[in-house]
Amino acid sequence: MTTFARIIENPSDAPVSGGYRVDISRGQNIGRVSSEWFSRPDDERFLSLPDLHDHVRSRAEHSTTRIVESKSVRVEARSDNPERLALMVPGQDEPIAPTHWSFGQLCSLVGAPASYLRGLPAALAGINMQHGLLSHRSEQMKLYEMKGERSHLMAATGSDYGRIFDKELVEAIMNIAGNGTGDTRWKVPGVLDWSSMRHNPYIDVTKDTTTLYASDRDVFVFLVDDTHPIEAGKLPNGDPDLFFRGFYAWNSEVGAKTLGIATFYLRAVCQNRNLWGVENFEEINIRHSKFAANRFAHEAAPALAHFADSSTRSFVDGIKQARERIVAPKDEDREDFLRKRGFSKAETGKIIASVLAEEGRPPESLYDFVQGITAHARSKTNQDARLEIEGKARKILEKVN
Secondary structure, three states: OOOOEEEOOOHHHOOOOOOEEOOOOOOEEEOHHHHHHHHOOHHHEEOOHHHHHHHHHHHHHOEEEEEEEHHHOEEEEOOOOOOOEEEEOOOOOOOEEEOHHHHHHHHHHHOOOHHHHHOOOHHHHHHHHHHHHHOOOOOEEEEEEEOOOOOEEEEEEEOOOOOOOHHHHHHHHHHHHOOOEOOOOOEOOOEEEOOOOEEEOOOOOOOOOOOEEEOOOOEEEEEEEEEEEEEEEEOOOOOEEEEEEEEEEEEOOOOOOOEEEEEEEEOEEOOOOOEEEEEEEEEEEEOOOOOHHHHHHHHHHHHHHHHHHOOOHHHHHHHHHHHHOEOOOOHHHHHHHHHOOOOOHHHHHHHHHHHHHHHOOOOOEHHHHHHHHHHHHHOOOOHHHHHHHHHHHHHHHHOOO
């Protein structure tokens, strides 16, 4: 491997105490993982992939799925709690208690306002729900039930809903990441030390640091390969520009969200799990439609495995080419380059100024402009505006080859 692109293959080569010095002023800042980390209670946090898998597998093993005629479902107030509703479905002797989530899905299926029905006495809400089920135009529903001391309705969807179980996603991740805590190169990420600007990959996995989550609605996993940094060129001061590979994946077997996998290169992860210095962000989404399981088996799972095992050469070469491709050697060229790509005169000035501040010189190469544009995007508090600007930077980088 050339001196331009170097991967540290042996984790023992890493400076355990100091970590790897990184420059997070470049690339995107992504807060998706931080949002998950911030919102998860302790009982939704897991310390290893096997623990997470045991949880979601048990859920799947104690569940059943059935398709029923809407008009055959009977809604009634529960005998032990007249303020709560229960469902009686064909082939089920005991009543099924809807969860907050599945009640909302039932309301959506029959076209009833969930917030209004939740405010009614149970008996009256049941009458309205029953009327909706009897007049449900699509006629059939797919019910996802959880067995236990009391059966619960976890989800109510259309009959063509293609369920991908949370355990299937976790199993696909375990195939490449083992326990997710260090028996392979893929692991729960370390932490950026803001005082030294070093990313230390070696931390204890605790409830506070883990990035392995599951609730009764979903599963979310974020892992990195932060013991094998990728050197992709040099910083202005001569230090190596280091990256790590990372991905996060999510799913909801009850229909709360699509299945998705995002892959990227990043420079650091801070304590509250924000991703810093992200480059080459790519995302796959699969809706839970009729053939969702086949799409997961033939698209998402192989894509994840390919990213985990693929060479980083294309990423490194892309950055090298972007750095070497001079597109604006003069001041008027710089303004023209940005204005032709949809930036206003004021935005153009800010982008050029950001490169001057960070690099000590005006932008000349494609990579200079991409870094300036993403720096400008980080200044936007509105997420849609930030994503729009980052999208322009991504299009510029995609044209390198």
